[in-house]
Amino acid sequence: MTAPPPFATVPGDEPLRVLLVGAGGMGRAWLRTIAADARVALAGVVDLDPAAARGALAEQPGTEEVPVGTSLGEVAARGGAQAVIDVTVPAAHLPVTLEALDLGLPVLGEKPLAADLAQATVSVKAAEDSGLLFMVSQNRRYDRRLWALKAQAARLGELGLLTQEFFRAPRFGGFRDAMDHPLILDMAVHNFDAARFVLDRDPVAVYCDEYNPPWSWYRGDASATAVFEMAGGVRFVYTGSWCADGLETSWNSRWRLGGSRGSAIWDGEGEPEVEIAHGPAGPGPVAPPLPGEGTAGALTDFVTALRTGRVPMGECHDNLLSLAMVYAAIASSATGARVQVADVLRAARVEAGIPAEVP
Numbered sequence: 001m002t003a004p005p006p007f008a009t010v011p012g013d014e015p016l017r018v019l020l021v022g023a024g025g026m027g028r029a030w031l032r033t034i035a036a037d038a039r040v041a042l043a044g045v046v047d048l049d050p051a052a053a054r055g056a057l058a059e060q061p062g063t064e065e066v067p068v069g070t071s072l073g074e075v076a077a078r079g080g081a082q083a084v085i086d087v088t089v090p091a092a093h094l095p096v097t098l099e100a101l102d103l104g105l106p107v108l109g110e111k112p113l114a115a116d117l118a119q120a121t122v123s124v125k126a127a128e129d130s131g132l133l134f135m136v137s138q139n140r141r142y143d144r145r146l147w148a149l150k151a152q153a154a155r156l157g158e159l160g161l162l163t164q165e166f167f168r169a170p171r172f173g174g175f176r177d178a179m180d181h182p183l184i185l186d187m188a189v190h191n192f193d194a195a196r197f198v199l200d201r202d203p204v205a206v207y208c209d210e211y212n213p214p215w216s217w218y219r220g221d222a223s224a225t226a227v228f229e230m231a232g233g234v235r236f237v238y239t240g241s242w243c244a245d246g247l248e249t250s251w252n253s254r255w256r257l258g259g260s261r262g263s264a265i266w267d268g269e270g271e272p273e274v275e276i277a278h279g280p281a282g283p284g285p286v287a288p289p290l291p292g293e294g295t296a297g298a299l300t301d302f303v304t305a306l307r308t309g310r311v312p313m314g315e316c317h318d319n320l321l322s323l324a325m326v327y328a329a330i331a332s333s334a335t336g337a338r339v340q341v342a343d344v345l346r347a348a349r350v351e352a353g354i355p356a357e358v359p
Contacts, residue, residue, distance in 0.1 A: 005309025007133040017043035019076050022087035023056040030087050033295045039303050043079030046072050072099050094119045101126050106133040108302040113319050117327040117348040124316045136319040138193045142297030144290050149272040150198045151287040156259025164253040166240035180220040183242045193322035201230040207338045208329035216243040226329045
């Protein structure tokens with residue numbers, strides 16, 4: 001007998017009616033993604049500034065009758081929403097998620113899962129209690145070249161080491177310049193999550209050293225090196241900086257993956273390369289079909305999950321481990337000690353008032 005899905009499905013042949021919460025820059029991008037997908041229909045737009053919501057809708061033809069408002073519950077009812085897409089600022093992720101789940105609406109949220117790890121555990125517990133799907137859109141997982149690298153990894157035999165080098169020099173201005181952990185907290189979750197995807201392994205422990213070069217224009221530490229132990233003893237070594245002028249890497253990092261039979265490299269932009277040093281090279285593997293690039297892939301996975309019960313990438317329990325890597329790295333840097341990821345998750349649950357067992 002097939003086990004039931006871990007969340008309620010939304011059967012039907014009509015387009016899934018989705019409510020967009022947040023009409024800023026990312027909200028506008030999501031409106032374009034929604035408009036391009038025939039399997040969904042826009043049920044409404046919620047924003048603290050209704051004028052911003054109307055302005056975003058004005059860029060999309062045929063949306064004149066789409067409900068707009070400041071209340072998630074009220075707009076959801078008017079538009080007959082069946083699911084929520086949360087594109088708000090991180091501080092609003094927890095209240096938006098809790099309200100949507102309380103209304104019986106599954107949620108697809110932009111990263112991060114929540115504003116901090118304790119809040120993230122609250123969101124995950126709420127999804128468990130509601131029996132509804134809460135998925136996080138890690139859009140960089142939906143990259144054809146990353147999937148090709150993962151397929152090449154299968155040719156390398158027993159995996160032992162993954163390294164990522166990330167060197168950029170963005171002048172953002174604004175809140176990132178004043179953050180305590182700008183690189184690790186705002187950027188590295190993409191790299192850490194992609195590493196979990198390619199290795200197909202979860203994190204065990206980490207030693208991390210954050211620092212700030214003398215020429216940095218960030219108040220907080222904008223450079224870091226982290227050594228993660230992953231399940232099965234594989235090591236993942238991340239070195240990055242947001243104040244590295246000259247010879248910049250891609251935003252996807254520069255990768256090297258080593259195994260018992262050979263190595264693969266990827267510059268984050270072109271196609272991955274592989275060299276098999278031991279045994280027959282054989283034909284190159286074919287990566288499975290990508291659901292779509294970027295947010296389009298995340299939306300496809302979300303709708304497919306709700307229609308079929310298939311657990312999608314980014315389901316909140318899984319995504320929680322990527323966020324835990326971030327907070328474990330920060331804890332290690334603060335203490336100068338190697339930190340167990342399970343301990344960080346346990347502490348977050350205790351802080352949130354949730355029984356301390358790690359999911």
